[in-house]
Amino acid sequence: xxxxxxxxxxxxxxxxxxxxxxxxxxxxxxxxxxxxxxxxxxxxxxxxxxxxxxxxxxxxxxxxxxxxxxxxxxxxxxxxxxxxxxxxxxxxxxxxxxxxxxxxxxxxxxxxxxxxxxxxxxxxxxxxxxxxxxxxxxxxxxxxxxxxxxxxxxxxxxxxxxxxxxxxxxxxxxxxxxxxxxxxxxxxxxxxxxxxxxxxxxxxxxxxxxxxxxxxxxxxxxxxxxxxxxxxxxxxxxxxxxxxxxxxxxxxxxxxxxxxxxxxxxxxxxxxxxxxxxxxxxxxxxxxxxxxxxxxxxxxxxxxxxxxxxxxxxxxxxxxxxxxxxxxxxxxxxxxxxxxxxxxxxxxxxxxxxxxxxxxxxxxxxxxxxxxxxxxxxxxxxxxxxxxxxxxxxxxxxxxxxxxxxxxxxxxxxxxxxxxxxxxxxxxxxxxxxxxxxxxxxxxxxxxxxxxxxxxxxxxx
Amino acid sequence: xxxxxxxxxxxxxxxxxxxxxxxxxxxxxxxxxxxxxxxxxxxxxxxxxxxxxxxxxxxxxxxxxxxxxxxxxxxxxxxxxxxxxxxxxxxxxxxxxxxxxxxxxxxxxxxxxxxxxxxxxxxxxxxxxxxxxxxxxxxxxxxxxxxxxxxxxxxxxxxxxxxxxxxxxxxxxxxxxxxxxxxxxxxxxxxxxxxxxxxxxxxxxxxxxxxxxxxxxxxxxxxxxxxxxxxxxxxxxxxxxxxxxxxxxxxxxxxxxxxxxxxxxxxxxxxxxxxxxxxxxxxxxxxxxxxxxxxxxxxxxxxxxxxxxxxxxxxxxxxxxxxxxxxxxxxxxxxxxxxxxxxxxxxxxxxxxxxxxxxxxxxxxxxxxxxxxxxxxxxxxxxxxxxxxxxxxxxxxxxxxxxxxxxxxxxxxxxxxxx
Numbered sequence: 020x021x022x023x024x025x026x027x028x029x030x031x032x033x034x035x036x037x038x039x040x041x042x043x044x045x046x047x048x049x050x051x052x053x054x055x056x057x058x059x060x061x062x063x064x065x066x067x068x069x070x071x072x073x074x075x076x077x078x079x080x081x082x083x084x085x086x087x088x089x090x091x092x093x094x095x096x097x098x099x100x101x102x103x104x105x106x107x108x109x110x111x112x113x114x115x116x117x118x119x120x121x122x123x124x125x126x127x128x129x130x131x132x133x134x135x136x137x138x139x140x141x142x143x144x145x146x147x148x149x150x151x152x153x154x155x156x157x158x159x160x161x162x163x164x165x166x167x168x169x170x171x172x173x174x175x176x177x178x179x180x181x182x183x184x185x186x187x188x189x190x191x192x193x194x195x196x197x198x199x200x201x202x203x204x205x206x207x208x209x210x211x212x213x214x215x216x217x218x219x220x221x222x223x224x225x226x227x228x229x230x231x232x233x234x235x236x237x238x239x240x241x242x243x244x245x246x247x248x249x250x251x252x253x254x255x256x257x258x259x260x261x262x263x264x265x266x267x268x269x270x271x272x273x274x275x276x277x278x279x280x281x282x283x284x285x286x287x288x289x290x291x292x293x294x295x296x297x298x299x300x301x302x303x304x305x306x307x308x309x310x311x312x313x314x315x316x317x318x319x320x321x322x323x324x325x326x327x328x329x330x331x332x333x334x335x336x337x338x339x340x341x342x343x344x345x346x347x348x349x350x351x352x353x354x355x356x357x358x359x360x361x362x363x364x365x366x367x368x369x370x371x372x373x374x375x376x377x378x379x380x381x382x383x384x385x386x387x388x389x390x391x392x393x394x395x396x397x398x399x400x401x402x403x404x405x406x407x408x409x410x411x412x413x414x415x416x417x418x419x420x421x422x423x424x425x426x427x428x429x430x431x432x433x434x435x436x437x438x439x440x441x442x443x444x445x446x447x448x449x450x451x452x453x454x455x456x457x458x459x460x461x462x463x464x465x466x467x468x469x470x471x472x473x474x475x476x477x478x479x480x
Numbered sequence: 481x482x483x484x485x486x487x488x489x490x491x492x493x494x495x496x497x498x499x500x501x502x503x504x505x506x507x508x509x510x511x512x513x514x515x516x517x518x519x520x521x522x523x524x525x526x527x528x529x530x531x532x533x534x535x536x537x538x539x540x541x542x543x544x545x546x547x548x549x550x551x552x553x554x555x556x557x558x559x560x561x562x563x564x565x566x567x568x569x570x571x572x573x574x575x576x577x578x579x580x581x582x583x584x585x586x587x588x589x590x591x592x593x594x595x596x597x598x599x600x601x602x603x604x605x606x607x608x609x610x611x612x613x614x615x616x617x618x619x620x621x622x623x624x625x626x627x628x629x630x631x632x633x634x635x636x637x638x639x640x641x642x643x644x645x646x647x648x649x650x651x652x653x654x655x656x657x658x659x660x661x662x663x664x665x666x667x668x669x670x671x672x673x674x675x676x677x678x679x680x681x682x683x684x685x686x687x688x689x690x691x692x693x694x695x696x697x698x699x700x701x702x703x704x705x706x707x708x709x710x711x712x713x714x715x716x717x718x719x720x721x722x723x724x725x726x727x728x729x730x731x732x733x734x735x736x737x738x739x740x741x742x743x744x745x746x747x748x749x750x751x752x753x754x755x756x757x758x759x760x761x762x763x764x765x766x767x768x769x770x771x772x773x774x775x776x777x778x779x780x781x782x783x784x785x786x787x788x789x790x791x792x793x794x795x796x797x798x799x800x801x802x803x804x805x806x807x808x809x810x811x812x813x814x815x816x817x818x819x820x821x822x823x824x825x826x827x828x829x830x831x832x833x834x835x836x837x838x839x840x841x842x843x844x845x846x847x848x849x850x851x852x853x854x855x856x857x858x859x860x861x862x863x864x865x866x867x868x869x870x871x872x873x874x875x876x877x878x879x880x881x882x883x884x885x886x887x888x889x890x891x892x893x894x895x896x897x898x899x
Contacts, residue, residue: 043538156502157501
């Protein structure tokens with residue numbers, strides 16, 4: 020419990036209505052998509068950077084942890100208040116401040132929902148590509164803090180590739196600008212990029228300057244079924260070698276397709292052991308040509324069936340197989356550990372074989388799908404929490420999956436971040452000197468360790 | 481015996497929520513208020529905490545649980561298909577059970593005071609003349625929707641009819657021997673507010689030779705009582721209707737009210753095995769009409785020269801059951817109208833059973849968004865398939881100072897059929 024004086028000070032800073040201490044309110048800000056729950060002492064919804072600055076100063080004086088929060092949709096616990104303290108809800112920072120059509124940039128607040136932002140810029144023919152699965156609810160601040168990815172990243176890159184400037188409140192309460200509205204800028208360290216993916220441990224983001232692209236005129240979707248995962252993986256390499264970079268190159272492995280067959284009445288022939296969902300975008304006149312070229316390139320690689328969408332409805336129907344995956348997985352087991360390793364794209368089939376071996380070893384279903392185009396595999400370890408020993412087996416399997424990915428030159432997280440879920444494992448990937456380097460930065464900027472403490476770094480290291 | 485599920489019965493369903501937060505994009509109450517306690521994920525966390533004994537029935541808990549339209553928008557988009565609307569309704573019953581229904585009412589009242597709405601108590605009461613209100617049974621959803629002292633004088637309401645629909649028509653209207661017989665479950669909205677829509681339904685069924693029975697003994701489906709957490713009211717209404725269903729002979733039960741359809745197909749089947757056999761017989765009127773080839777018959781009528789633009793609002797309680805095509809098929813087949821689709825036709829109108837009574841300000845915010853989409857569509861009329869939506873849509877349009885009229889699709893159908 021926080022001192023009444025602290026609550027009174029917070030009320031003075033942000034207004035009484037914006038400071039929540041009732042149990043029911045605390046419960047509502049205690050979780051994210053990891054389903055881990057930690058009750059904060061208080062939830063504050065500030066309205067501007069100045070208020071956040073005052074809150075950070077108050078928190079420093081009194082050594083109170085502060086946990087910035089967007090929509091709370093993270094998969095690694097980046098926003099959960101693991102040590103009580105203050106949840107800093109950024110919902111009220113929900114304005115698109117400027118869309119600059121001459122410079123192709125936008126200035127927005129961190130609480131803007133990603134899909135709303137995309138919809139708004141698309142109305143004037145512009146395009147913000149990163150498309151995490153949570154985009155209809157996740158906020159831009161959270162996307163920057165986690166450096167969100169998504170299917171379109173094969174061609175267009177991830178969140179950090181579009182962030183050129185920020186306004187941030189430092190852990191000690193200074194309001195500073197990083198970068199700015201220019202396409203180039205090399206004066207001093209690139210603090211903007213440092214913030215991208217820093218998981219809310221180095222600063223609270225209060226304003227974001229985003230680079231935009233012209234919106235591609237059209238897109239075309241095709242779904243290709245392969246007789247083997249190797250065929251699908253070779254197809255990915257062959258397409259890229261053929262100098263075509265699709266917008267999207269999503270894959271579903273054999274176990275995923277089994278789930279889809281069981282859970283839905285979608286038409287997935289038994290011969291299909293892997294599926295690639297391919298999308299190309301650009302000028303309308305070039306799309307047919309690209310699709311034909313892709314079909315030619317992949318035809319020798321054990322293609323079972325190719326479906327090409329001619330209309331938006333047909334395209335949606337093709338996506339239906341991919342979209343049905345999450346719900347279908349629950350047919351296998353009720354609970355899942357959702358990992359997001361990333362390997363060099365040529366290593367995808369080898370990685371899938373390793374994962375299948377791990378699944379067999381521990382006798383638990385592991386289902387894989389994801390972004391084949393950039394080697395980012397969503398590894399879903401399906402367990403039943405009510406069965407004794409299932410969680411333990413899953414935890415062992417996760418370590419082996421991570422080790423397998425690292426051995427192939429990969430990483431344990433392509434887009435979800437570390438948070439609390441992967442913190443114990445980062446020494447597997449990062450050497451001691453690297454972790455020390457990072458912790459030195461953290462300590463210098465946040466001497467009292469009050470901003471989102473307990474995230475990224477293992478607690479004992 | 482009809483028995484509603486308890487909150488404890490939803491234990492497994494509560495565990496199905498994986499806290500992805502997807503519901504934040506679809507919840508009308510969250511859209512208006514932006515507080516996690518308003519959205520399905522927050523409510524499920526609260527219901528879970530209540531079951532575990534981690535939270536008391538404090539004021540904020542009651543507020544959050546009252547801030548749900550039971551529209552099921554979250555359910556329709558939920559990857560794990562969690563029926564939050566049923567969990568919230570069960571939580572309201574749990575609250576009523578622990579603290580008494582009136583206490584829940586008081587809790588809501590205390591909140592109303594915070595929002596400055598309590599003064600409506602003084603102003604209201606004049607919405608209906610006492611004489612007309614007397615005609616409405618104590619347990620009817622109409623009473624729960626318009627508890628006289630609470631009703632806002634700011635709200636525009638259709639006049640209550642002097643002669644309810646079921647008193648106007650015979651118990652049976654015979655049709656052709658080779659055509660099916662349907663039981664028309666009128667619902668309170670048509671019976672007390674929009675009897676002409678009921679008459680339009682009879683006209684349409686007569687046109688295709690279907691025999692209709694309209695038992696006088698039928699009562700409110702109970703959905704507004706579900707919304708209020710009044711378990712015993714729901715259960716006794718369900719039993720009365722069950723005996724009506726058991727004591728008549730027919731092929732289908734048709735509804736022209738999305739809420740009644742939902743009450744009969746979503747709430748009743750969970751109340752006991754004896755309700756199960758009727759579930760498959762319940763059909764929304766437009767699903768029935770399309771199955772009977774009615775849309776083709778309409779399409780044969782010569783098109784009018786001066787068509788008026790009409791858009792369609794999907795009632796939540798039909799959209800959740802996948803009924804979106806049939807009402808549109810009928811509209812598109814009508815000769816006197818040009819159908820135009822509006823943006824977000826499938827989002828909630830903001831009525832939500834008793835919701836708009838207790839949270840009229842939020843309800844208006846949700847409604848004003850809808851009114852904007854209606855205006856942008858360029859339509860002169862917004863047609864729908866639910867008296868509750870009609871009432872709310874008209875109120876929202878009026879508040880937005882727009883000119884469109886909300887009508888039942890049946891009203892438009894009746895225009896082009898012979899007398």
